[in-house]
Amino acid sequence: MSGNEAKPQLRGKVVLVAGATRGAGRAIAVEFGRAGATVYATGRSTRAKRSEIDRAETIEETAELVDAAGGKGIAVPTDHLDVGAVRDLVARIDKEQGRLDVLVNDIWGGEHLTEWDKPLWEMDLDKGFHMLRLAIDTHIITSHEALPLLIRNPGGLVVEITDGDEEFNTDYRDQFFYDLAKITPIRMAKALAKELQPHGGTAVSVTPGFLRSEQMLEHFGVTEETWRDAIPQSVHFGLSETPHYVARCIVALAADPEREKRWGGRGVASWTLAPAYGVRDLDGSQPRFMEYFKAIQAGGAEDDYAPYR
Structure with a gap:
């Protein structure tokens, strides 16, 4: 895939995106x-019930957007902490499709639990452990139940979504539980890549850069059309990217027959994959957040973000 348009090169493939609400x-x-x-x-x-995050986006809307894009979207309400529910989900995929080619573990939902600017001993343990359950246990449960179906055919791919690549997560992420939540998927991908290799599959951890999610746009009081109006509030927002940027990178990764050799077991980012595959964001830009971040660390001007888009 190159440029802004994905080609239907994955027709016939079956994908499970765990955590596809928004x-x-x-x-x-x-x-x-x-x-x-x-x-x-x-x-x-779902349209019938909101999660604890209490936002309006639903998996039914996501499935409809998949259909509108040219694929087949199937919404399945699932609590990925419920082993039985995940087992039923995989059994349904097996019954309806007989295969699973890509598993994307994107379950998170821990923003409302993060207590910043506190040391561990001042934090709420219940919140901290719930964050880890949402960010880690859900991924383990889903992989445990889905991988027997995924390895039925060679070439399976697991994508672990996190925040920060291997290099970025070398440093402490300023909150004890958040740090553990975001470094663990990278290690999961490394472990799963080893376990999937004999079955012709692999796993990769992928992070976006500064993501312009629905929640982030609301935080800054802007829309996708007016997002640049928020740059005075946070100059780094000038390097932000739509969720479709990292998504296009992952589709390119999934379509790459050399992905195991190139990326297997690694923790990579949109700013790594996009140049490698010629992927661009919706506006045609190619944000390179890590290059910008390193330039700032080296004494560059924070408002000089334009060369990195």
Whole structure:
């Protein structure tokens, strides 16, 4: 895939996007649909019931967007902490499709639990452990139940979505539980790549850069059309990217027959994959957040972000 348009090179492939209600998960589901795949979109927010995050986006909307993009979207309400529910989900995919080619673990939902500017001993343990359950246990449960179906055919791919690549997550992420939540998927991908290799599959951890999710746009009081109006509030927002940027990178990764050799077991980012595959964001830009971040660390001007888009 290159430029702004995904080609239907994944028609016939079956994808499970776990955590597809909003943000990167929704965009990943849509871009796989644009590439012609059948996409199972899961999450806890439905038209009948909102999750604890209490936002309006639903998995039914995601499935409809997949259909509109040219794929087949199937919404399945799923709490990925419920082993039985995940087992039923995989059994349904097996019954309806007989295969699973890509598993994207994008479950998160821990923003409202993060207590910044506190040391561990001042934090709420219940909130901290719940964050880890949402960010880590859900991924483990889903992989445990889905991988027997994924390895039935060679070439399976697991994508672990996190925040920060291997290099970025070398440093402490300023909050004890958040740090653990975001470094663990990178290690999961490394472990799963080893375990999937004998079955002809692989795993990769992928992060977006500064993501312009629905929640982030609301935080700054802007829309996708007016997002640049928020740059005076946070100059780094000038390097932000739509969720479709990382989604297009992941579709390109999934379509790459050399992905195991190139990326297997690694923790990579949109700013790594986009140049490698010629992927661009919706506006035709190619944000390179890490280059900008390193330039700032080296004494560059924060408002000089334009060369990195």
